[in-house]
Amino acid sequence: MAAETASFPGAAGLRRRKRTERVIARLLFVFSAVSILTTLGIVAVLLLESARFFADVSPFEFLTGTEWTPLFRPARFGVLPLLMGSVLIAGGAAIVALPLGLAAAIYLSEYAGDRTRAWLKPTLELLAGVPTVVYGYFALSFVTPIIRSILPGTSIFNAASASIVMGIMIIPMVSSLSEDAMRAVPQVLREGAYALGATKFEVAARTIVPAALSGILASFVLAVSRAIGETMIVTIAAGSTPALTLNPFTSVQTMTAYIAQTSFGEAPQGSVEYNTIFAVGLALFALTLAMNVISGMILRRYREAYE
Amino acid sequence: MTGQPSGVQRRPTGRPTDAVSDVPKDFQPRLRARARAGTVFAGLCFAATLVGVLALAALLADIITDGWHRLTPGFLSGYPSRFADRAGILPALVGSGWVLALTALVAFPLGVGTAIWLEEYAPDNRFTRAVETNIANLAGVPSIVYGILGLALFVRAFALGRSVLAAALTLALLILPVIIIASQEAIKAVPDSIRLGAYALGATRWEAICHSVLPLALPGILTGTILALSRAIGEAAPVILVGALGFLAFVPKGPLDGFTVIPFQIFSWVSRPQVEFQELAAAASIVLLVMLLLMNGTAIWLRNRYSRKY
Numbered sequence: 001m002a003a004e005t006a007s008f009p010g011a012a013g014l015r016r017r018k019r020t021e022r023v024i025a026r027l028l029f030v031f032s033a034v035s036i037l038t039t040l041g042i043v044a045v046l047l048l049e050s051a052r053f054f055a056d057v058s059p060f061e062f063l064t065g066t067e068w069t070p071l072f073r074p075a076r077f078g079v080l081p082l083l084m085g086s087v088l089i090a091g092g093a094a095i096v097a098l099p100l101g102l103a104a105a106i107y108l109s110e111y112a113g114d115r116t117r118a119w120l121k122p123t124l125e126l127l128a129g130v131p132t133v134v135y136g137y138f139a140l141s142f143v144t145p146i147i148r149s150i151l152p153g154t155s156i157f158n159a160a161s162a163s164i165v166m167g168i169m170i171i172p173m174v175s176s177l178s179e180d181a182m183r184a185v186p187q188v189l190r191e192g193a194y195a196l197g198a199t200k201f202e203v204a205a206r207t208i209v210p211a212a213l214s215g216i217l218a219s220f221v222l223a224v225s226r227a228i229g230e231t232m233i234v235t236i237a238a239g240s241t242p243a244l245t246l247n248p249f250t251s252v253q254t255m256t257a258y259i260a261q262t263s264f265g266e267a268p269q270g271s272v273e274y275n276t277i278f279a280v281g282l283a284l285f286a287l288t289l290a291m292n293v294i295s296g297m298i299l300r301r302y303r304e305a306y307e
Numbered sequence: 308m309t310g311q312p313s314g315v316q317r318r319p320t321g322r323p324t325d326a327v328s329d330v331p332k333d334f335q336p337r338l339r340a341r342a343r344a345g346t347v348f349a350g351l352c353f354a355a356t357l358v359g360v361l362a363l364a365a366l367l368a369d370i371i372t373d374g375w376h377r378l379t380p381g382f383l384s385g386y387p388s389r390f391a392d393r394a395g396i397l398p399a400l401v402g403s404g405w406v407l408a409l410t411a412l413v414a415f416p417l418g419v420g421t422a423i424w425l426e427e428y429a430p431d432n433r434f435t436r437a438v439e440t441n442i443a444n445l446a447g448v449p450s451i452v453y454g455i456l457g458l459a460l461f462v463r464a465f466a467l468g469r470s471v472l473a474a475a476l477t478l479a480l481l482i483l484p485v486i487i488i489a490s491q492e493a494i495k496a497v498p499d500s501i502r503l504g505a506y507a508l509g510a511t512r513w514e515a516i517c518h519s520v521l522p523l524a525l526p527g528i529l530t531g532t533i534l535a536l537s538r539a540i541g542e543a544a545p546v547i548l549v550g551a552l553g554f555l556a557f558v559p560k561g562p563l564d565g566f567t568v569i570p571f572q573i574f575s576w577v578s579r580p581q582v583e584f585q586e587l588a589a590a591a592s593i594v595l596l597v598m599l600l601l602m603n604g605t606a607i608w609l610r611n612r613y614s615r616k617y
Contacts, residue, residue: 031420103355131541201345229449
């Protein structure tokens with residue numbers, strides 16, 4: 001009895017352990033504050049640095065101007081051509097990725113057997129792991145020559161090539177998230193449709209896809225947002241010509257490519273040209289954040305449906 | 308779902324009818340046509356899935372045919388050069404190694420610590436929910452925006468210059484949400500009975516976490532961390548903003564040295580019109596993909612080796 005009491009940690013030991021406990025809890029709290037600080041840092045940097053740009057250029061001209069010529073005299077700072085470049089390429093990527101990704105999701109969720117799925121799904125997801133700079137090389141060295149052999153008038157740097165490759169890149173994003181949504185559809189809906197005499201195709205197209213629609217739409221929005229924020233493919237393959245065009249066979253410049261190419265170039269720090277990086281960055285951040293928030297809202301509505 | 312089978316029209320009738328008389332007189336099951344449509348649809352879906360796989364195969368074939376003959380011992384041990392035949396990626400390899408190590412050193416404790424706090428300590432209040440929403444939104448911020456943050460904060464405000472450390476800190480913030488989310492999943496998967504058992508033996512909260520929960524969650528945490536790091540090692544856009552150097556004639560020796568990394572070296576070679584430099588870009592891409600394959604392989608091995616079910 002006496003020996004057991006002696007080996008039991010005394011009041012001093014307990015106090016020490018409680019102190020450790022408090023220190024750890026506080027330390028972990030500080031760690032989790034870093035992610036909040038990151039967001040605040042991004043917003044602060046973009047706002048403060050853009051303020052310098054907007055001291056020289058009116059926000060109205062920036063948002064509505066149709067010419068982007070920061071390096072020419074007279075310099076014009078209308079962001080619309082860059083926005084158009086981003087939208088054109090993301091739109092092209094969506095045309096490639098949304099139908100392919102959705103069809104792949106339907107196949108993986110409704111048709112593929114366990115053994116096929118076991119190798120097909122990870123293989124498809126490898127596409128999301130390839131570095132974007134490698135995709136850029138692939139677009140320039142493989143896809144562009146094919147397009148130019150079909151349409152000889154296409155310029156070396158063009159929106160189409162970047163769009164196609166970016167579409168391939170975001171396929172797994174669409175297919176994985178859509179497949180998750182389809183697998184979350186309760187089995188009773190499938191069985192109910194079969195009981196009414198529907199074929200497998202009718203179950204997939206008329207029951208599962210409509211039931212999973214909000215999850216599918218959320219994946220679409222998220223994938224397009226990812227395409228708008230992607231940098232290297234467009235920097236390498238789409239060119240550096242800000243243009244208000246919908247022609248995918250010419251050179252364009254996206255917001256992301258502009259930021260990368262300008263910071264890679266020789267614009268002197270503190271000049272208006274240099275500060276454009278932050279103004280365009282702010283526009284890019286606001287646009288992608290809005291799309292991600294919308295995607296989350298669509299997804300939350302869907303979650304409520306089956307709880 | 309309102310599952311009205313195709314071809315069946317429900318007619319409103321005043322008196323109860325049996326199911327058969329509900330079917331219109333002209334109803335044709337068209338079983339063969341519907342079965343054929345199903346076969347065609349299944350084929351199309353399978354073909355669509357294969358497009359992605361074939362694109363991956365084309366990408367690998369393209370890079371290997373362009374770059375394979377440039378992959379010599381001299382390429383791995385050489386420095387960038389104006390002459391393609393003498394150019395190598397040693398500084399980029401070492402730079403990527405430095406960035407990888409420093410990024411892991413910063414991001415791993417921060418990410419795992421945040422996950423532990425969120426799962427084990429955080430009260431269920433508005434602040435906690437704000438942190439979680441914030442992490443989800445950070446995961447969707449384009450990588451080049453992190454580059455802008457790194458340029459303004461680490462390169463200039465902290466005066467770290469265009470250094471290995473500035474790049475590593477930037478990439479650490481970039482992958483932090485990925486590590487946090489993966490670690491949260493791993494910690495969530497540890498059943499409560501483990502915690503309760505530790506408490507019953509007199510452990511404090513941290514002792515329960517440290518000695519009982521974390522050892523079980525560690526394989527999942529490590530897998531997520533390695534996957535996040537493999538994303539960091541492939542990023543070029545933030546590194547361009549932070550100021551990697553295209554022609555580095557030395558190997559970085561400390562965290563404040565100038566640097567380059569493999570993705571940036573690929574970018575700087577692919578930006579040159581000459582065929583020889585394009586081939587160098589392809590060869591460096593092979594090196595990068597092999598590194599990523601090794602990292603992903605390790606992650607999968609860890610998961611299979613140590614994963615348990617409760």
